[in-house]
Amino acid sequence: MSTLSSPLLYQVLLTDLPGHRLTIRLTIPQPAPDGQQLRLPAWIPGSYLIRDFARQIETLQATANGQVLPVSKLDKQTWEIAPHAGPIEVEYVVYAWDLSVRAAHVDETHAFLNGTSTFLEVLGQADRICELELLAPDAHSPAANWTVHTSLPEAQGHPRQAARRSFGVYRAPNYDALIDHPIEMGTPQWVCFDACGAEHELVFTGKIPNLDLERVRRDVQRLCEAQIRFFEPETARAPFLDSSDRYVFMTMVTGDGYGGLEHRASTALMCARHDLPVIGQDALSDGYQNFLGLVSHEYFHTWNVKRIKPAAFAPYQLDQESRTRLLWVFEGFTSYYDDLFLLRAGLIDEAQYGKILCKTIGNVHQGPGRFKQSVADSSFDTWTRFYKQDENSPNALVSYYSKGSLVALGLDLLIRQKSAQRHSLDTVMRALWQRHGRDFYLGRAQGIAEDAMPALILETTGVDAADFIARHAEGIEDVPLQTLWENAGYTLSWKTASELPDLGVRVQKQEPSLRLATVYEGGPAHRAGLSALDTVVALDGLRVTASNWDSLLGRYRGGETVEIHVFRRDELRRFTLQLAPPALSVCELRPASEAARFPLTSVSVSAPAESAIHSL
Numbered sequence: 001m002s003t004l005s006s007p008l009l010y011q012v013l014l015t016d017l018p019g020h021r022l023t024i025r026l027t028i029p030q031p032a033p034d035g036q037q038l039r040l041p042a043w044i045p046g047s048y049l050i051r052d053f054a055r056q057i058e059t060l061q062a063t064a065n066g067q068v069l070p071v072s073k074l075d076k077q078t079w080e081i082a083p084h085a086g087p088i089e090v091e092y093v094v095y096a097w098d099l100s101v102r103a104a105h106v107d108e109t110h111a112f113l114n115g116t117s118t119f120l121e122v123l124g125q126a127d128r129i130c131e132l133e134l135l136a137p138d139a140h141s142p143a144a145n146w147t148v149h150t151s152l153p154e155a156q157g158h159p160r161q162a163a164r165r166s167f168g169v170y171r172a173p174n175y176d177a178l179i180d181h182p183i184e185m186g187t188p189q190w191v192c193f194d195a196c197g198a199e200h201e202l203v204f205t206g207k208i209p210n211l212d213l214e215r216v217r218r219d220v221q222r223l224c225e226a227q228i229r230f231f232e233p234e235t236a237r238a239p240f241l242d243s244s245d246r247y248v249f250m251t252m253v254t255g256d257g258y259g260g261l262e263h264r265a266s267t268a269l270m271c272a273r274h275d276l277p278v279i280g281q282d283a284l285s286d287g288y289q290n291f292l293g294l295v296s297h298e299y300f301h302t303w304n305v306k307r308i309k310p311a312a313f314a315p316y317q318l319d320q321e322s323r324t325r326l327l328w329v330f331e332g333f334t335s336y337y338d339d340l341f342l343l344r345a346g347l348i349d350e351a352q353y354g355k356i357l358c359k360t361i362g363n364v365h366q367g368p369g370r371f372k373q374s375v376a377d378s379s380f381d382t383w384t385r386f387y388k389q390d391e392n393s394p395n396a397l398v399s400y401y402s403k404g405s406l407v408a409l410g411l412d413l414l415i416r417q418k419s420a421q422r423h424s425l426d427t428v429m430r431a432l433w434q435r436h437g438r439d440f441y442l443g444r445a446q447g448i449a450e451d452a453m454p455a456l457i458l459e460t461t462g463v464d465a466a467d468f469i470a471r472h473a474e475g476i477e478d479v480p481l482q483t484l485w486e487n488a489g490y491t492l493s494w495k496t497a498s499e500l501p502d503l504g505v506r507v508q509k510q511e512p513s514l515r516l517a518t519v520y521e522g523g524p525a526h527r528a529g530l531s532a533l534d535t536v537v538a539l540d541g542l543r544v545t546a547s548n549w550d551s552l553l554g555r556y557r558g559g560e561t562v563e564i565h566v567f568r569r570d571e572l573r574r575f576t577l578q579l580a581p582p583a584l585s586v587c588e589l590r591p592a593s594e595a596a597r598f599p600l601t602s603v604s605v606s607a608p609a610e611s612a613i614h615s616l
């Protein structure tokens with residue numbers, strides 16, 4: 001009966017690096033007697049768009065004892081192998097040339113792969129142990145000297161067990177875990193550090209001359225320690241130890257990349273080369289601050305969304321869209337805390353943090369779409385709206401990231417004020433962690449119900465936030481930050497970004513021409529008849545280019561009327577437009593008095609609210 005517990009074996013062969021192809025050999029010891037079905041996910045958790053990864057499987061063949069078995073395709077992502085008693089082997093080829101954190105990317109310099117686009121699920125056997133063998137390339141292969149970086153644990157006791165950072169066999173307890181540990185192989189720059197006793201690894205792929213790896217190591221270590229101590233003030237236990245003995249940051253560095261995707265014990269990041277610090281340069285550039293913010297964001301997800309989850313993601317339905325109205329909690333709260341932890345870890349000061357906050361407030365307030373869609377609706381519809389944006393999106397939708405982070409800020413200020421500083425949003429985050437997150441992978445915690453937040457906040461802090469959530473998260477009202485900051489001893493005010501009159505557009509400078517990227521609904525350009533994607537060629541009879549636009553526009557004042565010529569498709573059109581005064585688009589945050597203390601720096605670690613004690 002030993003085969004009952006036989007693991008599934010996935011072998012990865014680096015067969016065609018120049019052609020960006022991986023061969024996967026899957027051994028199924030006990031296929032379903034009435035025909036074994038295999039399926040690849042349609043999407044990757046954390047990125048809510050149907051991507052149909054199965055379209056990159058070029059060929060698939062099943063055999064048993066060298067005999068070919070018939071295979072039929074049931075839908076876009078599911079195969080069925082004819083019934084066979086006894087072990088079967090499936091071999092398939094995956095095309096892997098997606099330069100992003102979401103799929104797989106392979107060439108002679110490296111291989112990055114996500115399990116969601118590489119490893120077929122053996123339907124009905126999702127709970128079976130999965131062994132993953134990364135086959136060592138031969139000595140002539142460009143991959144011969146590669147190292148392997150992943151949070152997937154090595155298969156202890158297996159005869160071909162991988163040594164640390166090497167080819168060989170790794171092991172996942174089930175399919176869900178197998179596809180949540182991406183793998184980077186190549187010759188990256190890497191460094192390890194310890195945070196609260198847990199091992200962390202920073203891996204940078206791509207050419208990065210004079211990368212100040214030591215500085216990055218130091219800064220990221222501070223961030224990790226601050227977050228671990230925040231969620232576990234007593235034990236300082238790292239969250240990923242339920243899945244791996246290390247956490248891996250794998251970063252792909254390109255000319256202009258940006259993005260990240262969270263996993264249970266690792267994250268895949270992309271950043272621009274110029275965002276990373278150079279040895280000998282100590283200033284905190286905007287780019288490096290952004291990179292640290294991204295690191296902070298993805299690391300915070302280790303708690304919030306990888307373990308504290310909406311019920312809709314526990315478990316994930318990977319063959320189709322999976323909807324929740326709560327992404328404003330999982331992405332919004334994470335976006336709020338990512339920058340806040342730069343401050344709490346001492347990487348930026350209060351003035352720098354205030355600037356980041358004001359930039360977010362300014363961005364959110366620019367989009368008229370926030371009066372049409374709530375962050376809860378934006379969460380629900382993200383698959384077809386937020387993830388499928390176009391030129392009209394600022395008019396039609398709201399970001400559950402940026403407005404979600406303002407909802408978090410508003411809740412934080414509200415709870416601090418109403419609980420007389422005894423509680424804050426921190427209390428809520430820690431309660432979410434204790435009840436829903438800490439034991440999630442131990443099978444002893446459940447996802448959060450769609451309507452759970454108001455009761456949870458009331459119970460843990462004693463503050464009734466039901467009306468706030470109804471108006472600002474479920475509803476479309478702006479978060480009343482002016483009043484909330486005023487109550488906290490700070491003044492929030494608005495000023496103009498420049499002296500330029502306002503057209504109500506966002507322009508895109510594509511040398512040498514100037515294009516209207518967005519025409520804001522109700523603004524001067526909209527009223528005049530201009531459209532997004534129009535190419536502006538003249539202002540009052542003077543030729544417009546990307547480089548002279550600001551200086552030409554700067555000769556006019558709000559209230560004046562101008563003539564604008566544009567090309568729409570290849571047809572010349574003329575519009576008459578009345579300019580508006582410069583918009584108040586930039587916000588400023590200042591202490592109202594000398595004595596005012598910045599409220600968000602302090603981390604509340606007080607006991608649960610009294611009402612919570614009574615309810616026990």
Ligand code: ZN
Binds near residue numbers: 297301330331334
């Ligand atoms: Zn996120």
